[in-house]
Amino acid sequence: AAHNYVVRISVSKNNKADGDSSRSTLSTICNCSEVLGDALLGNIIFTAMLLLGVRYILKFSFDITRYRQILLAIIISSYVKLFLLTMMVWEFPSSAIFIVETFVLSSNVVALRVVTRFPKAHCVGVCFMAHAAKHLTERWLMWTP
Numbered sequence: 001a002a003h004n005y006v007v008r009i010s011v012s013k014n015n016k017a018d019g020d021s022s023r024s025t026l027s028t029i030c031n032c033s034e035v036l037g038d039a040l041l042g043n044i045i046f047t048a049m050l051l052l053g054v055r056y057i058l059k060f061s062f063d064i065t066r067y068r069q070i071l072l073a074i075i076i077s078s079y080v081k082l083f084l085l086t087m088m089v090w091e092f093p094s095s096a097i098f099i100v101e102t103f104v105l106s107s108n109v110v111a112l113r114v115v116t117r118f119p120k121a122h123c124v125g126v127c128f129m130a131h132a133a134k135h136l137t138e139r140w141l142m143w144t145p
Contacts, residue, residue, distance in 0.1 A: 038141045046134035050074060053126035058118050070115050077111035078104050105131050 054060045054070060080103050086092070105127055112123040 038138065041141065042134045042138045045137045046130050047071070049133040050126065050130040053129050054112075054116065057126050057129075058116060058122055060116060066115075070112065073111035073115045074108055077107035080104050080107065101131070 051067060051070075054067070060066070080100055083100055084097065087096075108127045108131075109120065109123045112118075112127060113120055116123070
């Protein structure tokens with residue numbers, strides 16, 4: 001997921017302008033804002049699917065403070081994604097992305113299980129659904145012009 005964004009930024013940086021630096025700067029700003037917008041949309045989809053899963057699959061009662069605890073636990077358990085930023089500096093095999101994403105998914109499951117105290121299978125289902133929805137959204141955004 002983050003690898004796609006890194007590739008997009010790299011491609012935009014490697015495109016040579018026709019000698020017009022203002023057009024190049026504007027193009028770079030547009031590309032970066034598109035990447036940030038895509039990342040924001042992916043995270044909104046992830047959060048919405050996670051909260052819907054907690055509400056309807058886990059049948060969690062609506063209490064805003066509990067939902068805040070769940071979101072905080074998921075955010076903290078996703079800290080490993082910061083390692084994907086190193087891909088902009090150093091080259092890593094594509095398997096590194098899979099390893100980091102798998103570790104984040106398992107950390108999210110543990111965090112959700114600790115906060116909600118629901119069975120592991122239910123937490124795996126909710127987290128997997130949210131991650132899959134985010135992944136599909138990012139794939140869709142990559143293929144749209």
